[in-house]
Amino acid sequence: MKTEKIENEKQAKEVWEYFFEKPKKNYNKYIYEMVEYPEHLMYDNEKADSYKGRWTDFFGNNNDIFLEIGCGSGNFTVGNAEKYKDRNYIALELRFKRLVLGARKSKKRNIKNILFIRKRGETILDFIGENEISGIYINFPDPWEGEEHKRVISKELFEKLNVILKKDGKLYFKTDHQKYYEDVIELVSEIDGYEVVYHTDDLHNTEKAVENIKTEFEQMFLSKHNMNIKYVEIVKKI
Numbered sequence: 001m002k003t004e005k006i007e008n009e010k011q012a013k014e015v016w017e018y019f020f021e022k023p024k025k026n027y028n029k030y031i032y033e034m035v036e037y038p039e040h041l042m043y044d045n046e047k048a049d050s051y052k053g054r055w056t057d058f059f060g061n062n063n064d065i066f067l068e069i070g071c072g073s074g075n076f077t078v079g080n081a082e083k084y085k086d087r088n089y090i091a092l093e094l095r096f097k098r099l100v101l102g103a104r105k106s107k108k109r110n111i112k113n114i115l116f117i118r119k120r121g122e123t124i125l126d127f128i129g130e131n132e133i134s135g136i137y138i139n140f141p142d143p144w145e146g147e148e149h150k151r152v153i154s155k156e157l158f159e160k161l162n163v164i165l166k167k168d169g170k171l172y173f174k175t176d177h178q179k180y181y182e183d184v185i186e187l188v189s190e191i192d193g194y195e196v197v198y199h200t201d202d203l204h205n206t207e208k209a210v211e212n213i214k215t216e217f218e219q220m221f222l223s224k225h226n227m228n229i230k231y232v233e234i235v236k237k238i
């Protein structure tokens with residue numbers, strides 16, 4: 001038992017050192033768990049980058065690949081992967097706990113078409129090849145009030161989508177934030193090759209609500225704050 005504990009600590013330390021320069025006295029318990037889901041969670045950046053342009057090899061099929069940026073604890077992507085077994089899902093998240101919770105759920109439910117990766121959305125060109133993605137989801141990203149240049153949905157993101165997103169592929173965006181919603185619609189009108197094909201400031205009062213899979217933040221905004229959810233679909237026309 002004691003040896004096992006030491007082994008675990010050694011492993012956690014190695015994972016930690018992989019990400020951070022400074023050692024810690026006590027390691028986040030989710031760091032220990034990161035290594036337990038090799039089929040569902042990839043934290044090794046070099047390994048993820050090595051699949052660029054050949055994610056079909058990872059999933060073992062040629063099915064369409066969908067990407068989520070900032071997936072939280074994974075409810076949305078897990079729900080999609082279970083519903084659409086003929087699609088593959090890659091979900092990016094930075095927080096260890098959220099990644100582990102997503103991978104834990106996926107393993108428990110024996111989901112084969114999902115992978116969580118600890119990567120920043122800004123780095124997609126490092127590990128996704130040309131036209132490799134059929135659709136991309138960004139749900140409730142930080143609106144960065146007052147520091148809007150830090151937002152994930154930006155001109156730079158569309159420049160990356162020019163490379164990785166297939167023609168006719170869509171970017172799906174949900175938010176609780178009225179200004180972010182309006183700003184994205186305006187941004188798309190200024191970008192060549194993309195068009196807003198659907199938008200609503202009250203998703204749950206539209207016909208799309210039936211198909212909608214709720215995220216953790218969406219659930220919270222709806223139940224605790226009784227807020228309208230804003231939703232935008234943007235198509236890549238080139």
Ligand SMILES: C[S@@+](CC[C@H](N)C(=O)[O-])C[C@H]1O[C@@H](n2cnc3c(N)ncnc32)[C@H](O)[C@@H]1O
Nearest residue numbers: 070071072093094095120121139140215216217
């Ligand atoms: C407000 S939460 C929303 C989580 C989830 N999408 C939901 O709707 O429940 C935003 C998430 O994005 C992650 N995140 C923030 N910046 C990111 C980035 N640059 N790349 C990937 N994930 C990011 C955060 O760690 C956080 O879990």
